[in-house]
Amino acid sequence: MKYKVLDKNSVVNYLFEIQEVMEFFGDDDFEASEIGDGNLNFVYIVKSTTNPKKALIAKQAVPYLRCVGEEFPLSRERMTYEIRALTKFKKIVPEFVPKLYHTSEDMSLVVMQYLGEHQILRYDLIDKKTFPNFSEHISTYLANTLFYTSSLYLQSDDKRELIKKFNDNTELCKLTEDFVFTFAFMENETNDNENVKDNPLAAKIFNDMEFKKRVLDLKYKFMTQTDALIHGDLHTGSIMLNNDETYVIDPEFAFVGPFGFDIGALLANLVNNYVHHHIVTGDQEYKEWLLKTTYEVLEMFDEKFFELWDSQKDSALITDGYIDDSTLEQYKSQFLKSILQDSVGFAGCKMARRVFGVAGVEDIRGIKNKELRAKAEELVINIAKEFVMKYDSINSVEDIIEIIKR
């Protein structure tokens, strides 16, 4: 089908032709309305007219950034990679990926499960909500998606097939290279320049050459390290959940990149939220829950990844019989430590870029009181800097928690 931009009327006509959608709605009529919070894309909720709780999401990419407009072109092929990533992750961790009813790379369109009973994690964390199963769920998601798409599980030919499928997601990778690793640490028109101006904290980070040198190392890893298929933008706005279920959405930044990047993104967002509560609410109990959750996510990831690896005797990397079991266990421990270290480094970049870079997060930039916001920013920069300066000497999850608490 030839690509055309749909609106709330034509999307309904389009969906009439999709058998899975028609089966979902059965005898019900349905209608679509736009959801306003799509930054990059047009997102429609398609509801049964008789039973509005029966609904699907239709998401279409347009050849520009929706939130900015046609003057910021961004090729709609980003949806190609979102579709491929959703499809791949759905196979690996079906319980954490929305059900897919229809995908079309030609139309840059995906139709999927409506998460009507789930909230976006970022705002729930700001509202001090706790989730008893979150660390269990997200560590399972991370361990499985990363392990099963790596050379520790795949054979070489399957790994290269996977790299090929995502190799051309250049534009979105470039956004990360620019906005996460570069522009947020130098004078740049895309920054939050109202805040940068005459701000000693901005001057401090822009002039910290040792920090920036280490950011270069991490940027280079991001650009050249093909460990596994990563989500690529796993912040707390890409997670929807409730007490029972956790879903990871919006993987349009997906490509075969470094193990530590998704883990680092999540860590960065949890710490930014911790800073929010430390400065704004001072809620000790909630801060404890955040630290416990952070600890659990990282520890459980480690255990689960290790376990998955132990169950796989032969892969692109390991030939059965090559090395004895006890040495292999040592190798795995070192390997996992190095994943943890990279995660901390990436987390540092991701935290720091939220302070002066183009896309602030509600946890920090959303703080209304200017004085408190400045305090939060300073704390974010301090922790981020310590993460970046020390990531390669981190030995354990405890080391990370210590840095956050200080």
Next chain:
Amino acid sequence: MKYKVLDKNSVVNYLFEIQEVMEFFGDDDFEASEIGDGNLNFVYIVKSTTNPKKALIAKQAVPYLRCVGEEFPLSRERMTYEIRALTKFKKIVPEFVPKLYHTSEDMSLVVMQYLGEHQILRYDLIDKKTFPNFSEHISTYLANTLFYTSSLYLQSDDKRELIKKFNDNTELCKLTEDFVFTFAFMENETNDNENVKDNPLAAKIFNDMEFKKRVLDLKYKFMTQTDALIHGDLHTGSIMLNNDETYVIDPEFAFVGPFGFDIGALLANLVNNYVHHHIVTGDQEYKEWLLKTTYEVLEMFDEKFFELWDSQKDSALITDGYIDDSTLEQYKSQFLKSILQDSVGFAGCKMARRVFGVAGVEDIRGIKNKELRAKAEELVINIAKEFVMKYDSINSVEDIIEIIKR
């Protein structure tokens, strides 16, 4: 054109249709004869009947390993990557790549300059020939091919295009993964098992788990580190030269891999030749020339790579204005040290695999006297092991020369 296997008659008929070939031979008739030393492919020398010095090389891949036969299938698409690599390298360092007269990915065929006045470096080194310009030439080749295909020069989209062009060279990458990094260090039917049997040296290396653990690290780098377009098999049999000119041939293993792999391959082959002369000829003067050459290749590579990098202000990695000049110089020094370190690690693997692995080299396996051969093998393993165990603490080229000399 549909693929078909050519023989010495049909290759001539095929070449009649190629304008560049007809222009090369002008009014001369020409005929083809097979050159026996192609391991993987059929190689024909196509000569003018009136002036046999006027000649071209036609090289065609068949869907199996020529030297073994049809029972060892290997897809002929390896020639696709050889053609792409020759074409790319020819643009970057035209003086070190044979002139190309015709290439056809469909026919898995390349027609190129005949290097009638050049010898294969491996045999010349065994014959104690010296080459006054070799280190100058090969360091220029390495610095330029690696720099201009890396993220230190290219922008992100061009880098990803390059990765894509070579991504499917899976089969040949897999040969390296298996034969360089794995099978040569464990019981395997492909090894030189006559020599492995009851050999304490084989037992020593097969049971050295610390060594093998480090080999795993290097194998993982080989599989996942997309630094630059590498030749992939840069041993001294892939270099043809005389006093004035140096040519690098046979890049069918090319793919976007780690910086250190080509440098390491060359280092390994120079050291294996050094061991040959240490044990077999005892020629002190030639050994000195080999050490001097090894030193020069590595030092000159470093200088030239640095110089190329200094001339490039903006790339996928470095945004002009991001970091101050003196910090950037420090970053570059660290970066180059890490290339040197990886080169030493890869050299260790490549040296060691020649001892018991499937493809021995003349410098070592060709030693007729069994006792001397065993001595040479022991020295190769000792140096290789030191390279692998210490590569990440190497600080300078002097450190490497010290290890070889001891």
